Amino acid sequence: MGHAESEVLDVERLREDFPILQREFGGEQVVYLDNAATTQTPEPVVETIADYYRTTNANVHRGLHQLSQEASVAYEDAHDRVAEFIGASGEREEIVFTKNTTESENLVAYAWGLNELGPEDEVVLTEMEHHASLVTWQQIAKKTGATCRYIRVDEDGTLDMDHAREIITDDTAMVSVVHVSNTLGTVNPVSELADIAHDHDSYIFVDGAQSVPNRPVDVEAIDADFLAFSGHKMAGPTGIGVLYGKKHILEEMEPYLYGGEMIKKVTFEDASWNDLPWKFEAGTPVIAQGIALAEACDYLDNIGMERIQRHEEQLAQYTLEQLREEGDVETYGPSVGTERGGLVSFNLDSVHAHDLSSILNDSAVAIRAGDHCTQPLHDKMGVPASARASFYIYNTREEVDKLVSAIDDARQLFA
Numbered sequence: 305m306g307h308a309e310s311e312v313l314d315v316e317r318l319r320e321d322f323p324i325l326q327r328e329f330g331g332e333q334v335v336y337l338d339n340a341a342t343t344q345t346p347e348p349v350v351e352t353i354a355d356y357y358r359t360t361n362a363n364v365h366r367g368l369h370q371l372s373q374e375a376s377v378a379y380e381d382a383h384d385r386v387a388e389f390i391g392a393s394g395e396r397e398e399i400v401f402t403k404n405t406t407e408s409e410n411l412v413a414y415a416w417g418l419n420e421l422g423p424e425d426e427v428v429l430t431e432m433e434h435h436a437s438l439v440t441w442q443q444i445a446k447k448t449g450a451t452c453r454y455i456r457v458d459e460d461g462t463l464d465m466d467h468a469r470e471i472i473t474d475d476t477a478m479v480s481v482v483h484v485s486n487t488l489g490t491v492n493p494v495s496e497l498a499d500i501a502h503d504h505d506s507y508i509f510v511d512g513a514q515s516v517p518n519r520p521v522d523v524e525a526i527d528a529d530f531l532a533f534s535g536h537k538m539a540g541p542t543g544i545g546v547l548y549g550k551k552h553i554l555e556e557m558e559p560y561l562y563g564g565e566m567i568k569k570v571t572f573e574d575a576s577w578n579d580l581p582w583k584f585e586a587g588t589p590v591i592a593q594g595i596a597l598a599e600a601c602d603y604l605d606n607i608g609m610e611r612i613q614r615h616e617e618q619l620a621q622y623t624l625e626q627l628r629e630e631g632d633v634e635t636y637g638p639s640v641g642t643e644r645g646g647l648v649s650f651n652l653d654s655v656h657a658h659d660l661s662s663i664l665n666d667s668a669v670a671i672r673a674g675d676h677c678t679q680p681l682h683d684k685m686g687v688p689a690s691a692r693a694s695f696y697i698y699n700t701r702e703e704v705d706k707l708v709s710a711i712d713d714a715r716q717l718f719a
């Protein structure tokens with residue numbers, strides 16, 4: 305049965321596309337709950353990479369020979385496919401392939417921020433930003449004399465929107481905000497924030513690393529000026545990220561990296577820049593990864609992003625309910641029944657998250673433990689680290705039950 309016909313995911317069928325899920329450790333089949341870090345890669349995407357190297361591999365935009373032409377067409381078309389996936393009507397011109405979300409953030413911070421920001425400007429972030437955005441804007445602010453301000457996160461893990469309205473002012477040049485928090489699971493009101501930013505002639509950069517892979521995202525409905533995400537969190541390969549930017553802004557921006565591919569005309573004195581998006585893709589680009597990312601978009605769309613969102617939300621709610629039944633587990637972020645992304649961060653009383661994670665590993669349950677690249681947020685939460693279970697299309701309620709039972713083992717061990 306095709307997924308398109310049913311309300312729920314045919315998870316058993318989907319799992320066949322992911323042979324890695326059959327791996328066993330100590331006789332236990334792996335329960336992979338670290339999807340917010342990296343998702344697994346389905347066979348059609350693995351096949352696309354292998355097929356590219358078997359049949360089409362060549363450098364792009366440089367050869368007049370048949371292989372180079374085929375590789376170039378596939379690579380360019382991949383930009384259009386990604387544009388379609390996030391509703392960017394400017395197609396390939398608005399889609400820059402980078403290495404990951406982090407590089408997309410740095411691209412804008414350096415190419416736009418370094419040139420446009422000054423001591424009178426403010427960059428508004430949130431207290432729940434990932435280091436990819438927080439550290440990047442902090443450092444660019446230091447270089448330019450600009451000031452970073454942070455929208456407060458309330459006790460319930462949501463943004464204090466009154467505070468947002470207070471600190472986004474005519475001095476704000478950039479609002480950089482995470483769409484779905486990788487620590488709290490909070491889904492931020494990015495289109496409302498975009499309206500506030502635009503009312504003050506500021507740009508808005510949306511970190512879509514935890515939203516684009518997991519729910520329908522339409523950049524034009526949000527009215528994001530920039531949006532970033534990573535291929536390896538959405539059933540695609542590592543080594544590729546995406547920067548979406550509105551065409552007129554990308555056109556005005558200076559390049560980020562210099563070299564081959566990104567130029568139009570070069571003399572001993574100067575150079576002029578290539579058309580979008582190639583102006584921002586210096587050197588030999590991420591050809592195989594880009595083509596495979598387009599395949600991942602097909603794969604996810606074939607399942608249906610709404611269905612994926614619903615599936616993950618149900619698993620997250622189920623996990624929250626299970627964990628909250630225990631008096632000794634603290635969970636973070638929006639409470640049961642409130643909208644959240646497909647992840648749950650938590651701590652078991654008196655057991656450090658790292659210890660918990662390694663005990664779960666004994667039962668082949670893979671979760672993440674640490675600060676999840678949100679150290680200032682963890683400081684605010686009053687804990688050095690948390691454990692995080694994060695879900696994707698192939699996870700099941702039975703796997704959540706295994707997680708809960710492995711947590712119980714840890715509880716016994718430390719009792």
Ligand SMILES: Cc1ncc(COP(=O)(O)O)c(C=O)c1O
Binds near residue numbers: 341
């Ligand atoms: C919200 C968020 N932003 C940014 C990143 C950085 O992604 P990457 O490591 O692929 O650059 C991550 C992933 O770790 C994330 O969860």
